[in-house]
Amino acid sequence: xxxxxxxxxxxxxxxxxxxxxxxxxxxxxxxxxxxxxxxxxxxxxxxxxxxxxxxxxxxxxxxxxxxxxxxxxxxxxxxxxxxxxxxxxxxxxxxxxxxxxxxxxxxxxxxxxxx
Amino acid sequence: xxxxxxxxxxxxxxxxxxxxxxxxxxxxxxxxxxxxxxxxxxxxxxxxxxxxxxxxxxxxxxxxxxxxxxxxxxxxxxxxxxxxxxxxxxxxxxxxxxxxxxxxxxxxxxxxxx
Numbered sequence: 284x285x286x287x288x289x290x291x292x293x294x295x296x297x298x299x300x301x302x303x304x305x306x307x308x309x310x311x312x313x314x315x316x317x318x319x320x321x322x323x324x325x326x327x328x329x330x331x332x333x334x335x336x337x338x339x340x341x342x343x344x345x346x347x348x349x350x351x352x353x354x355x356x357x358x359x360x361x362x363x364x365x366x367x368x369x370x371x372x373x374x375x376x377x378x379x380x381x382x383x384x385x386x387x388x389x390x391x392x393x394x395x396x397x398x
Numbered sequence: 399x400x401x402x403x404x405x406x407x408x409x410x411x412x413x414x415x416x417x418x419x420x421x422x423x424x425x426x427x428x429x430x431x432x433x434x435x436x437x438x439x440x441x442x443x444x445x446x447x448x449x450x451x452x453x454x455x456x457x458x459x460x461x462x463x464x465x466x467x468x469x470x471x472x473x474x475x476x477x478x479x480x481x482x483x484x485x486x487x488x489x490x491x492x493x494x495x496x497x498x499x500x501x502x503x504x505x506x507x508x509x510x511x512x
Contacts, residue, residue: 287440315499326402326488326503327441372440376499383448384429384492384499385456388440 286310287375289389297397302360304392306373309354313375317386318347318358321370330371331358363396370394400424404489404504411479411511419474419507421489429492430472431456431501432464434485441488447472479511 288307296302304318314335319327333340333347333356340347346359360367373389405420423430428449433441433456443456447466461483463475472491476483486508490501 289440292438317500319503324506326490326505329500329502332500374441378499382494382499383446383454384431384494384501385443385446386431386441386499386501388433388442390438390440 284309285390286313287373287387287389289371289373289392291392292390293393293395295395295397296363298365299362302358302363302367302394302396304358304360304371304373304394306356306358306389307354308356308375310375310377310387311354312377313387315376315378316347316349316356317374317376318345319372319374319388320367321372321391327372360394363394365396365398368394368396402489402491402502402504404487404507406507407505409507409509411476411509413480413511415479416475416477417479417509418476419487419489419509420471421473421504422471423489423491423502424470425491425493425502426469427491427493427502428469429494430466431490431492432462432472432474433488433490434458435488435506436485444474444487476509479509481511483509484511485509 317332374386431446432444445464492501
């Protein structure tokens with residue numbers, strides 16, 4: 284049972300345009316959401332996060348939107364750059380249950396930004 | 399500041415062999431984790447240690463054991479490797495301060511069991 288789903292395995296956009304990566308979740312107890320970026324042969328690196336008490340968080344070119352009623356979040360990258368080409372993972376945690384820091388990951392979306 | 403360091407980076411094992419994956423962090427984090435990444439499956443939690451002296455099972459613990467040697471080090475052991483354990487293994491750590499569950503990851507260990 285996949286609690287966090289990224290239904291688009293891949294996305295291709297032109298440099299300078301907007302990239303929108305989507306993520307859906309099923310567990311209503313999740314209260315903290317994160318996006319990680321991963322280059323080949325490297326570990327995932329933290330990109331941006333959002334608490335369930337917010338509906339938007341922005342950091343430079345990256346913005347994460349959370350729609351709790353739809354159990355959906357999205358990552359917007361504007362403008363997209365070739366260096367953004369990587370695999371993006373959505374992750375969620377239930378900090379309320381002992382705050383163990385356990386993360387549930389989606390399957391990942393491979394973003395390709397074309398020059 | 400090295401962050402999270404894993405050794406080895408690559409390993410090939412024969413079915414039935416044993417090995418230990420090493421992980422160390424220098425960020426003074428209380429919590430540490432072992433994940434595996436398989437194609438199309440994202441990262442799945444194998445074991446975690448919320449604090450020094452404690453360990454707990456994650457989503458896919460079968461076939462693995464862990465040891466939290468001290469606050470810095472968290473090792474993952476495969477007692478009898480199986481082809482199904484061919485994967486990329488990531489160690490991570492987190493401070494969990496202020497409810498922030500951001501985790502920092504090592505560079506990974508690519509394990510092949512033949």
